[in-house]
Amino acid sequence: MTDDETRIAAIVSRITHIPAAQLSPVADLRVDFNIDSLAGLQIIAAVEASYAIEVPEYHLADYTTIRDIAELAVTLSKEQAATDDA
Amino acid sequence: MRVGLIAMSGVRVINPRLQAAGVTLPGFVRRGEVIAQLPSLALITLAALTPDDVDIEYLEIEDFPSEEIRPTHFDLVGISSYTARAYDMYVLADWYREKGVAVVLGGLHVSQVPEEAQAHADAVCIGEAETLWPRIIADFRAGGRAGLQTAYREERPGHYDLADSPMPRYELLLGRRHNRITVQTVRGCPLDCEFCGASKLYGPKFRRKPVAKVMQELDRIEQLWGANAFVEFADDNSFGNPHWARELLYAMRGVKLRWFTETDISIADDDELLKLLFETGCRQLLIGFESIAPATLSGIDRAGWKRRHLERYQDAIRRIQNAGISVNGCFIVGNDGDTPAVFEELRDFIERSELLDAQITILTPFPGTRLLQRLQHEGRLLYEHFWDRCTLFDVVFEPKNMTVAQLEEGHMWLMQEVYGEERLSRSRRRYVDIMKRLRENATEDPASDGR
Numbered sequence: 001m002t003d004d005e006t007r008i009a010a011i012v013s014r015i016t017h018i019p020a021a022q023l024s025p026v027a028d029l030r031v032d033f034n035i036d037s038l039a040g041l042q043i044i045a046a047v048e049a050s051y052a053i054e055v056p057e058y059h060l061a062d063y064t065t066i067r068d069i070a071e072l073a074v075t076l077s078k079e080q081a082a083t084d085d086a
Numbered sequence: 087m088r089v090g091l092i093a094m095s096g097v098r099v100i101n102p103r104l105q106a107a108g109v110t111l112p113g114f115v116r117r118g119e120v121i122a123q124l125p126s127l128a129l130i131t132l133a134a135l136t137p138d139d140v141d142i143e144y145l146e147i148e149d150f151p152s153e154e155i156r157p158t159h160f161d162l163v164g165i166s167s168y169t170a171r172a173y174d175m176y177v178l179a180d181w182y183r184e185k186g187v188a189v190v191l192g193g194l195h196v197s198q199v200p201e202e203a204q205a206h207a208d209a210v211c212i213g214e215a216e217t218l219w220p221r222i223i224a225d226f227r228a229g230g231r232a233g234l235q236t237a238y239r240e241e242r243p244g245h246y247d248l249a250d251s252p253m254p255r256y257e258l259l260l261g262r263r264h265n266r267i268t269v270q271t272v273r274g275c276p277l278d279c280e281f282c283g284a285s286k287l288y289g290p291k292f293r294r295k296p297v298a299k300v301m302q303e304l305d306r307i308e309q310l311w312g313a314n315a316f317v318e319f320a321d322d323n324s325f326g327n328p329h330w331a332r333e334l335l336y337a338m339r340g341v342k343l344r345w346f347t348e349t350d351i352s353i354a355d356d357d358e359l360l361k362l363l364f365e366t367g368c369r370q371l372l373i374g375f376e377s378i379a380p381a382t383l384s385g386i387d388r389a390g391w392k393r394r395h396l397e398r399y400q401d402a403i404r405r406i407q408n409a410g411i412s413v414n415g416c417f418i419v420g421n422d423g424d425t426p427a428v429f430e431e432l433r434d435f436i437e438r439s440e441l442l443d444a445q446i447t448i449l450t451p452f453p454g455t456r457l458l459q460r461l462q463h464e465g466r467l468l469y470e471h472f473w474d475r476c477t478l479f480d481v482v483f484e485p486k487n488m489t490v491a492q493l494e495e496g497h498m499w500l501m502q503e504v505y506g507e508e509r510l511s512r513s514r515r516r517y518v519d520i521m522k523r524l525r526e527n528a529t530e531d532p533a534s535d536g537r
Contacts, residue, residue, distance in 0.1 A: 016313055016344075017313035017342035018312070018313045018314065033314055034265050034311075034314040034315070034316060036265075036316050036344065036369065038344075038369045038370060038412055038517065039344055039369065041514055041517045041518050041521065042521050044518055045517075045518045045519075045521030045522045045525065046521070046525060048518065048522060049522050049525055049526075055518070057511045057512065057514070057515045058507075058511050060511065060514040060515060060518060061510075061514060
């Protein structure tokens with residue numbers, strides 16, 4: 001796992017109580033770990049707080065793996081930091 | 087001896103337009119999937135009441151979509167069904183009887199219309215089955231099909247003590263597709279709403295399962311599924327008694343499960359309970375608001391409880407959701423007080439109250455209810471036989487202040503408004519913002535883990 005994937009896995013584990021060691025970066029959180037839609041949003045809320053980002057409204061339910069979420073967090077972090085600088 | 091316990095799971099909407107629209111309404115599809123995925127808690131409870139030397143199999147009708155692969159190795163099958171699949175249940179029961187397999191039918195629907203069900207069964211089980219099933223098994227063992235009575239009726243309806251209920255055989259669900267596991271903590275409701283069939287079966291008294299028993303069941307679920315389990319309390323109102331609710335929720339602290347239940351808006355008055363709900367993993371409460379029209383609410387329950395609480399709906403929703411619990415508000419359309427304006431009024435209320443989730447159903451006269459009696463008396467039923475249309479989304483009666491077409495079209499429009507992607511996206515953002523706010527507050531509170 002990359003550092004960001006490890007960071008996201010720790011968030012997922014804290015919210016769902018699934019041991020971080022069981023979480024693979026490419027596993028589908030809904031299908032493989034039965035993470036419901038509300039828990040998914042709770043994870044996004046924690047990621048937004050951790051990375052100081054805001055996920056666009058229409059994409060809040062699009063992300064199904066830890067890798068997806070990590071990539072999103074990194075991308076938005078750069079984009080939104082650039083916007084803030086501007 | 088081999089016994090099959092068969093659940094007639096899943097419900098299909100009849101209205102073709104709604105069927106078609108369901109494909110494009112993500113919220114509607116999601117709800118249908120949740121209903122289809124619920125296991126039959128009643129049947130796995132009966133499995134626990136079956137002697138150890140009887141081979142038991144738990145099955146769902148979707149397990150054998152065609153007759154060719156239907157298992158026939160049973161000596162007896164017990165079948166339970168939602169009203170909407172009662173006719174399918176009867177076809178299945180007739181098929182098994184032709185094959186020489188004894189058939190016992192039970193559940194809420196059968197208990198309300200036992201004479202109808204008897205035509206398709208060797209025996210019917212009327213009422214809560216815990217006290218009846220051991221007798222049925224014993225009679226069958228002693229005398230085969232001929233040894234069964236045609237009907238087994240609960241002697242004291244509404245009095246079964248949940249302290250006596252066995253641990254359901256949850257392990258029978260392992261390897262199945264269920265993403266929600268059900269636990270029942272209470273039975274009975276004093277409100278006696280006109281449309282409610284469950285209160286006819288369970289009676290008016292809140293009967294509570296001992297907290298220690300509920301905890302054993304939750305522990306068992308955690309043992310079988312780990313933190314992956316999502317629990318649904320299969321109760322009509324889990325927290326009608328706040329003292330018991332407090333006792334249960336304190337006991338649940340430390341449980342690593344996420345869960346959902348049904349209750350009423352009085353929970354919003356109790357900050358301690360709301361905090362406990364969130365801490366113990368409750369993620370959504372389903373609350374039957376039913377209507378926002380005072381006249382309609384006055385006629386729903388005999389004591390007028392819901393009417394008296396109408397003014398507090400919006401504040402209650404805000405308080406519960408701000409505690410991190412999503413509210414799934416249930417509303418019924420087609421009530422006698424509803425005119426074609428009801429759909430827009432409800433849409434506006436749902437928007438104004440910022441409800442995170444909503445369920446809009448059409449008034450449905452289930453068997454055994456006061457509503458069915460009244461509509462029959464008034465000659466307003468559209469069909470002589472309509473159990474398959476008791477889906478909560480199909481119209482089976484003549485509405486009082488609109489036409490059938492207006493009710494169907496208005497309901498359809500409201501579904502599109504409520505379950506469309508635009509509103510879902512806004513609700514998701516609202517929930518994320520609530521969660522972030524709670525996290526910030528939790529960070530300030532060193533005793534909290536921010537869950």
